Amino acid sequence: MELSGRLSGLPSYPFPRLRELLDGITAENHTIDLSIGEPRQPVPDWVGPTLNAVLQTFGSYPPNEGTIELRRVIASWLGRRYGVNKIDPETQILPLNGSREGLFNASLALCPEQKEGKSPYVLIPNPFYPPYAAGAALAGAIPYFVSADRDAGYLPNYAALPKEVLARTALVYLCSPANPQGSVAPMAYLQELLQLAERYGFRILADECYADIYRYDPPPGMLEAVEKTQSDPETAAIFHSLSKRSGLPGLRSGFVASGPQAIAAMKKLKSFGGAPIPTPLLSVSTKAWVDQDHVEMNRQAYCSKYQIADEVLGGCQGYTSPEAGLFLWMNVGNGEETTLRLWRQAGLRVVPGEYLGRVVDDHNPGSEYIRVALVANDHELRAGLERLHACL
Ligand SMILES: Cc1ncc(COP(=O)(O)O)c(C=O)c1O
Structure with a gap:
């Protein structure tokens, strides 16, 4: 068959x-x-007691969009980490069952069928985290790989692409700090990419799941760039995870933040085909976004x-x-x-x-x-x- x-x-x-x-x-x-x-x-020592206190909640279906408590602590963390205080936890944050789920599904939820009358391009740094290309291909778009080798400073030079390619682009993945190269996109790079996105009408999917694993200065984030350039929040979606920040990959907990329309679309897709985070793990996640130690x-x-x-x-x-x-x-x-x-x-x-x-x-x-x-x-x-x- x-x-x-x-x-x-x-x-x-x-x-x-x-x-x-x-x-x-x-x-x-x-x-x-x-x-x-x-x-x-x-595993941090508060995980066990936090989980133990809410075991009863395994007895009910978890909410698709997590709890408002979790979304509020995530919004507060965005404020502490990036100085971004305008994110509405009601409409602009969606907890994810690990960021992989969101990075893959973002193409399905957010990629239009056509751009400029043709199948759209999804720009992907090369090398890359494999779910980006899989999401793009399964959404029926054309993955377009852009080298992020040493000569490019281990960051994709999207601005150098031909105008026809940019005009046909619907989504752009960026990973910073980058897996596998360990490079960090500076603020000027993020701002330039946002300007490019606004000029050509594409959306940026910024994978920032390594944002809290760094050597000296905290890497800048795309939401900061959105605020600095006063861009439309729909232009970028950012993805974070507790897998690396908290060393809890087995918790399967992350989130996406973006404009209300993008979040509503991702929520809708998740309600049909996604797996919500189990309620007891929402409590552990809430604690993990609050605790900085x-x-x-x-x-x-x-x-x-x-x-x-x-x-x-x-x-x-x-x-x-x-x-x-x-x-x-x-x-x-x-x-x-x-x-x-x-x-x-x-x-x-x-x-x-x-x-x-x-x-x-x-x-x-x-x-x-x-x-x-x-x-x-x-x-x-x-x-x-x-x-x-x-x-x-
Ligand atoms: C670049 C990158 N993005 C996202 C993920 C997904 O992490 P998780 O689904 O555990 O949040 C990984 C995991 O290795 C990764 O390397």
């Missing part, structure tokens, strides 16, 4: 591809997994990991110290070959950069790279990076 061509036309997700590459090959050392960006810090501890833990990476790999060819986020993005010449060698000779599991990028004009901007997740504890991370250094 026939299946969806749009779905079967998608490449495999990077992790099954990695398993295909490495399964069946015996590693010579005890293994260290630095492939998945899954935080491994202890665990976030600062979490951030310090990553600063220590950046430091270890600098100590072990500083001076190593192809190493760049990341500004923010969870990953090292290292140019090793041939990413897939190096991934195989690291596994075979050193028991180290990383991701070939090629799996996170797409070929455009015969070139995949990830193919020379590996992505290394800074997620192990300090001792294991140092051991892993020393093996990496020795192997390279």
